[in-house]
Structure formats: structure tokens, C-alpha cells
Amino acid sequence: MDLIGNSFTGSYHYTIDAKGRVNIPAKMRKALNPVNDRTFVATRGSDPCIILYPVEVWRQIEEKLINLSKRRALHRYYTRNFVRHAEALQYDQQGRVALPAGLIRYAGIEKDAEIVGMIDHIEIWEPGRLEECDRQYEDRQDELDSISDEIFA
């Protein structure tokens, strides 16, 4: 066993099959607490990718959303847009999930997908967009360094 606690790490390249299914990397399946019953909640990321939360993590988000004011239209809109694109996905005996068509479109995924661990959740990217993201931030090394300073102070 060489997984880091119960956190999601690493990056894996997979292909989407004709039925819209992607494999969940075996290491991530092992890292998912059994209480989640093999299921993740998929939704839109703040970045243009799909996010997979273990249900236990999603629960915490839901609790905060439900405590938002129901009186304020903006708060209702916020909740709606968050929940609207969320769907529970249970992976099959082969370890695959069927990604909703809407989320595949949002992430711009065609055939290939890069699955990236983000400690408490997982991201699924169209490979080109991930590279684009790298290019976008490469000239902001100073700011990145100062984040490093905060962390390793």
C-alpha cells in the first residue's frame, strides 16, 4: 500500500469510451472512504473542469448552502447554480463512472481526460486546458513564491 492517507494525489491520463465513461484511478478508489459507498458527487469547478467530491465532503458543502438566506435572491441564485450541476456518480465494478453530458461539455472534454488529485477532491480536465492553465500563470512566479513563503514560513 503506497497511498498517502486518504487523500487524492497524482495525475492520470484516461480516455472516455463511447458511453461517456471514465475510469477512476485505482489509487483514488482506494483512497475513497468506504462510507461513501463508491460514490462521488460531480459538479462544475470554478476552473473549467469537472470536480468530484466524496459524498461526505459534499454533505458539508450542502449544510453550508442550506443555511444561506432564503430571503435574498442572490443567495438563492448562488445555491441554485451550485447544486444545479451536481450529480451523484457511483463507479461500477470496473471502477468507471458515467459522466453527465452537460459536465463533459462544460469541461470541453472530447476523448482524453486528465484526472488530478486535489487532496480532498478530484478534478477532471481536458488535457489542453490544463496546459493552457500552466501557460497562463507561468509569468506570475513571484506571486507563487510568496504563497510558498506563507506555507513554509
Add this chain to the structure above:
Amino acid sequence: MDLIGNSFTGSYHYTIDAKGRVNIPAKMRKALNPVNDRTFVATRGSDPCIILYPVEVWRQIEEKLINLSKRRALHRYYTRNFVRHAEALQYDQQGRVALPAGLIRYAGIEKDAEIVGMIDHIEIWEPGRLEECDRQYEDRQDELDSISDEIFA
């Protein structure tokens, strides 16, 4: 098991048939606690859409309404307007409910309907109005971000 606890999530597009019936998405039917006996309470939303509460959730609302002052006209008016448009709907063996004509008119629904999960209740929108809603809030990203900050603090 492929539902998120007992919460309503995701967004589904359906058509209203000639008899004024809409399908309740299978995942939402499964998420509805059996104590509700396949029935929701439909009413007007604060937004221009139809809201479906599980009866157990509606009961909690009723209890709060009943404790409002019966002496004050404004309170009576508030209760009246809340309850006036509420109607219990039980879905049939195919999983469909017949929406009251008044609520369909209120939501501006013609042929298509977008059913949106809101964790503890369901919203039914005319698709165009949902988009309109998106457009209305897109230039208030700062405020939405500050809600995010509150939640993910």
C-alpha cells in the same frame, strides 16, 4: 444507491404533455423520503418558478405560519398569500405529477420545463427564465465570490 443522501440535486429537462403532466426525475423520486407517500406540496416560488416541497418540509413551514399573530392583518395577509397557491401533488405510477394550471401560468411554462434540485426542495422553471436569471447575475461576480468566501472560509 445512486442518490445524494436525501437531498435534491442536478437539473433535468422535461416536456409537459397534453394533459399538463411533468415527470419527476427518478433520482429525485428516490431521494424523497417514503413517509411523504409520493407527494409534494407545490406553490409559488419567490423567484418566478414553481416550488415543490416534500410534505414533511411543508409541515415545518406550516407550523411557523400558524404561530404568526392572527390579530395582525399583515400577518394574515402573509399567511394567506403563502398558502393560497399551495397544493399537494402525488405522482403517478409513471412518476408524473399534474401541475395546477395557475402555477404553470405563474411560472410562464409552455411546453418545456427545467427541474432543478435545491437540496431540501425542487424548483420547476421555464427554461428561458432560468437563462435570463443567469444573465441578470453574471455581472455581480464579486458579490457571488464573497458568498463563496463565507462558505469556504
Add this chain to the structure above:
DNA sequence: ACGTTTGTGGGTAAAAGTGGGTAGATTTCC
């Protein structure tokens, strides 16, 4: 090298979504 795990493809039975028929109840109208 060989058994085991992992990733990928595809077939099939069940479930979901959609349309429409019909009988019993309710309402309307004369």
C-alpha cells in the same frame, strides 16, 4: 514468469421517459 490487478470494450436486461386509452368521479347545463 506467472498470477493478479487495472484499464477498456461491448452485450443485455432493467429502468426511465413519453404518449395515449379508459373507467370512475365530478361538474356543467338544460
Add this chain to the structure above:
DNA sequence: GGAAATCTACCCACTTTTACCCACAAACGT
């Protein structure tokens, strides 16, 4: 008051989608 019209719950039929299963090849670990 009673017949005609309407409404509504329930049923059946059909199509599409999804979930579940089996199979196999490549990669991995020992």
C-alpha cells in the same frame, strides 16, 4: 334531476437510456 361533458387517476404500450455483467488485453508485483 338526469344526461352530457369534463376531469382525473390509473393502466398499457413503446422507445430510449442506464446499470450491470462478462470478457480480454496490458501492466504490475513478487
